[in-house]
Amino acid sequence: MKKVLFFNPPGDAIYLRQYYCSQTSKANYIYHLVDFNILGGIISGYFDVEYLDAVVNKYDVSACLDKLSKIDYDYIIFLTGYVSFDSDFSIMKKVKALKNVPMIAIGDIVLSKADELLSENEFLDAAIIDFTSPDILNYLKGNFNEVYSMFYKKGNEIIRPTPKENSRIFSIPIPRHDLGMNYNYRHPFVKRYPFATVLTDYGCPYKCKFCVYSTFRYKYRPVADVLEELRYIKNLGISDIFFLDQTFGSKQDRYMELCDGMIKKGFRFDWFCFSRVDVLDHEMLSLMKQSGCHTIMFGVESANPALLKEYGKGYDHEKIRDTFRTAKKLGIKTMGTFILGLPEENRESILKTIEFSKELDCDYASFNFAVPRMGTELRMKALKEKLISEDNRKMDQSGSFITLDTATLTKEEIVKLRKKAYKSFYLRPTYLWKRLISINSLEQLIVQLKDGIKIIQNVILGR
Ligand code: SF4
Structure with missing residues (x-):
């Protein structure tokens, strides 16, 4: 062969x-x-x-x-x-x-x-x-x-491709999770190793204007197929799952069926995922918790309502506060992800976002630079406003380099503000103490310490 x-x-x-x-x-x-x-x-x-x-x-x-x-x-x-x-x-x-x-x-x-x-x-x-x-x-x-x-x-x-108009539902054979089993993949949210990364859909049904996943034709897998994959993963000895779906819960019936299936089959995985604040109500969050969900990453993006509206987020700050509160009450940890440096941003709007990240009392925060990804409306806007040139290719959302100035801030100023965001969020004594006492295994302590050191090196002390 x-x-x-x-x-x-x-x-x-x-x-x-x-x-x-x-x-x-x-x-x-x-x-x-x-x-x-x-x-x-x-x-x-x-x-x-x-x-x-x-x-x-x-x-x-x-x-x-x-x-x-x-x-x-x-x-x-x-x-x-x-x-x-x-x-x-x-x-x-x-x-x-x-x-x-x-x-x-x-x-x-x-x-x-x-x-x-x-x-x-x-x-x-x-x-x-x-x-x-x-x-x-x-x-x-x-x-x-x-x-x-x-x-x-x-x-x-x-x-060149000649795309067929495929159904929204797609089936794939069980992915080869065994291929990566001997590699040291790691994530700070994993509670129990080994973990696996699972994708149950493709793209995202929402249309946020800065996001590459909004440009994909959204499709999803039958829940029965996913449960079969989870059975296989269980047999491999996996304990924790990172669901890479961009909005867990977006088709609520489907995700309820998945959580229900995980409970009924007695998988007892710990798991974490990405979602949106406006798709997870109390009922859905409770079911997720029962089926093993321990951490959710939510795109909060900005404390500025005008920016949420401009970029098509479709929810307001009361909804954000409400969902973070509900998750906390249910014992689910949260991460807020924030975008800094959208073209309309100024120093005040970024400072407001930093304060909002702390007000939300989330367990983790991730501050990312705005990236004019190919195919997005943000890119079209950045080109129109001459913030980037047509031949701009190099991009990194995590910020090893930054692509966009804003109308009033230079790239260097945005980098400084992101350092401030990380320091201000992570170096609070109360936060550090809370984080330390929440660690429940030596393995988790090692991964989190290494991550903390890297964040200090790469983001806080970096350029
Ligand atoms: S930002 Fe999140 S919700 Fe919006 S399109 Fe992208 S993946 Fe979907």
């Missing part, structure tokens, strides 16, 4: 390039490569699969080339992204020189630049723009007439 190698190329930072959103890890966390697990599930039985994650294993380029030279593979699928494409493509040229096999790219940059990347890079053979599609199997088998959602080369020609 021919073998496909899934490869996460090395870099000089902890890159998170999975699920079409690339960034550097602000702290020390790095979670599973869902794209590879799902693609691995799709091709299993037809192709052997091997997996090399050079980021989590901290291999440098020469160590990678050495390892690759010892693996017998027939195709290579690699991750790349706006955060690191220069370095990724230079590494992949060396990999091609080592072994001349078809190379297939996946990552946020291929969503919008596949055509350019294929024309500019002779070594590149194809690009995947939907990793939940069965097209990869048809491509690898040479059934090109059945490939609808990929870019690929045929001789000198680039064949």
Whole structure:
């Protein structure tokens, strides 16, 4: 049987390039490569699969080339992204020189630049723009007439996707969670290791104007399939789950069925997820808690009502306060994520957001720079207001570098304000004490200490 190698190329930072959103890890966390697990599930039985994650294993380029030279593979699928494409493509040229096999790219940059990347890079053979599609199997088998959602080369020609209007419901074989089992993936919210990262839908049904997931055609998996995947994960010995769905609870009936299923089947997982404050009412939050949910990450974004309205968030600050209070009462931890540096922002609006993060009394806060992601309305606005140029490509939401000035703030001022946000939120003595006494295992203590140190190094002491 021919073998496909899934490869996460090395870099000089902890890159998170999975699920079409690339960034550097602000702290020390790095979670599973869902794209590879799902693609691995799709091709299993037809192709052997091997997996090399050079980021989590901290291999440098020469160590990678050495390892690759010892693996017998027939195709290579690699991750790349706006955060690191220069370095990724230079590494992949060396990999091609080592072994001349078809190379297939996946990552946020291929969503919008596949055509350019294929024309500019002779070594590149194809690009995947939907990793939940069965097209990869048809491509690898040479059934090109059945490939609808990929870019690929045929001789000198680039064949572009011819999307079919698929149903909103999609099924995939059980993802290959076993592939990443021996790697040191970690996340500060995990209560009990080992953990797994699970995706039950694709994209997001909401339309926030700065968000790349709003540009995907939203679709979701049958709950029965997800429960089957969870059974498989349970048998692998997994204790905690990171649901990577961007808005857990968005189709409430479906998510209630999922939580109900987890309870009835007695899985007893601990789990955490992303959601929105306006989709989780008391009933839903209670059911989530009963089925093992311990932490929810909510996009709060800004303390400024005009900005919430402008960017299509669709909820107000009373709703935010209310949902955070309810989660707390039920014993669910919360993280608020905030965007700093939208084009309309000024110093006062950012300071107000920092104060709001503390007022909410959330357990964690994440302050991110506004990033004009390809395909978003924020990007169109930034171009129109000449805050970026058309050829702007390099982007990182976590803030190893910053892309946008605002009307009244320079990039440097926004960076300083973000440092202030982190210091002001995390270095409160009452907060530090609360955090310390909430740790319930040595493993969690180690992960959280390492994350804390990285945040201080990268964000507070960094540039
Ligand atoms: S709800 Fe979250 S994931 Fe969905 S579009 Fe808005 S910001 Fe993106």
